Amino acid sequence: MRVTAAVRSAKRIPLLQVVKSAVATIAAWLIAGWLIPGPLPVFAAIAALLVVQPSVNQTFSKALERSTGVIVGVVIAVGLSLLLGPYSWVALVAVAIALLVAWAFRASPGTTNQVAISALLVLALGPSSPTYGLDRILETLIGAAIGIVVNALVVPPVLTAPARRDLGMLGAELAATLDRLADALPATQEPSQLQGLMVEARLLRPMQAAAEASVSAGEDSLTLNPRRAARGEIAEMRALLTMLSPIVTQVIGMTRAYFDHYDDTLCDEPTVHAIADQLRRAGHDVRLAVEIADVAPEPVLTSAIPALTAPLQVRPPASGHWILIGSLMEDLRRIHAALVEE
The missing domain is CATH 1.20.58 (Methane Monooxygenase Hydroxylase; Chain G, domain 1)
Structure with missing residues (x-):
């Protein structure tokens, strides 16, 4: 297998989708940062970036997948931090438990990865308190909602x-x-x-x-x-x-x-x-x-x-x-x- 085949696609994604992803990411960063003062709104920006897809239906599905993964991951991270304390090894335990929970509920690969990533980011980027976890969930919901709105209202794709x-x-x-x-x-x-x-x-x-x-x-x-x-x-x-x-x-x-x-x-x-x-x-x-x-x-x-x-x-x-x-x-x-x- 050629190395380039692993990192390059056979065709480019539409330029309009790239522009909409950038607009959604910037808007999510600004709006979430204004509504939820505190740490940088990384969760909102990531959610908006990942949510914009080739169709509105896929965008909604990706938003649901992203939001579910973040909620479960944040709950696991905050719960383990309160139970075991603020130690670095708790992040590793949280990732393992997040993957097992996603496996037990037969989550999709995207949701499974999102649960583990969210748990890791919450424990690595900020204090593991219920308030911090709730803010990150709200950030994600804001970013996902902005991604849906941008993709639905700014020349929504029609693949006829x-x-x-x-x-x-x-x-x-x-x-x-x-x-x-x-x-x-x-x-x-x-x-x-x-x-x-x-x-x-x-x-x-x-x-x-x-x-x-x-x-x-x-x-x-x-x-x-x-x-x-x-x-x-x-x-x-x-x-x-x-x-x-x-x-x-x-x-x-x-x-x-x-x-x-x-x-x-x-x-x-x-x-x-x-x-x-x-x-x-x-x-x-x-x-x-x-x-x-x-x-x-x-x-x-x-x-x-x-x-x-x-x-x-x-x-x-x-x-x-x-x-x-x-x-x-x-x-x-x-x-x-x-x-x-x-």
């Missing part, structure tokens, strides 16, 4: 653009895969061509996973977000992904069945040519659905009339091909049902 991009790419590749399979069915194929067809179909899975992650991130960015205008847009994207996901499974299954059961006489089956035509129609309708949802990365000249309008009627295939034809027909029926419903 990545969802639109990934959905458009998935729809375009899904339609292209349908077209490639339609072109392959009535033609004689070399082993390398069959293998390439299968590899390209399998690439739909990571694209589907990327689209799912992006849509979920978009939904998360709108939770607790005052910018409600984009909620209808992300709901349409979720509906489109719900429609496309089963088709991805069926297209990969059709390609796999064709790969496993191919022989050179398959192209002589009249039904295969009819299925190929239906696959091209399905590809057209996938492009149309993506275009209607306004997620296509580039405009595509596509008829606005759905092409896949009726189930395909076929004659019994030759005895050697009935398994493949039946499999293709069933997957095509499911694709038809999904597209007609859409």
Whole structure:
């Protein structure tokens, strides 16, 4: 593993988030210092710095995690100090007990670390009295609240653009895969061509996973977000992904069945040519659905009339091909049902 990979990210966090973190930290320092005179408001500044996240929902979760950890850590630190006295080794005992308490309550890793850090900071930075501990808790709550307010009111993030991009790419590749399979069915194929067809179909899975992650991130960015205008847009994207996901499974299954059961006489089956035509129609309708949802990365000249309008009627295939034809027909029926419903 390269050393730089441990300290550098693949992409930078948005500059706006950096600015908001700085604003929240400075505001928390000034406001907490004004409201709670005494030691420097370190707890407030740290809370505000850590709370600002890519979405308002994540910010609220981080604020809850931070506040819970500080409260538990401060209580443990103050309690042990009053019980055992102001000795340096009490800080080590407090850290160990804080970790055990967090483990016993199955706290998240972030909360677990926060409990231990808060206990250590309270014993290291100031007098271990109930008043000092209460002030540090109030500081943390002030800092967390300021972080939430800043992230919610100063251009709260809406992550719809990545969802639109990934959905458009998935729809375009899904339609292209349908077209490639339609072109392959009535033609004689070399082993390398069959293998390439299968590899390209399998690439739909990571694209589907990327689209799912992006849509979920978009939904998360709108939770607790005052910018409600984009909620209808992300709901349409979720509906489109719900429609496309089963088709991805069926297209990969059709390609796999064709790969496993191919022989050179398959192209002589009249039904295969009819299925190929239906696959091209399905590809057209996938492009149309993506275009209607306004997620296509580039405009595509596509008829606005759905092409896949009726189930395909076929004659019994030759005895050697009935398994493949039946499999293709069933997957095509499911694709038809999904597209007609859409």
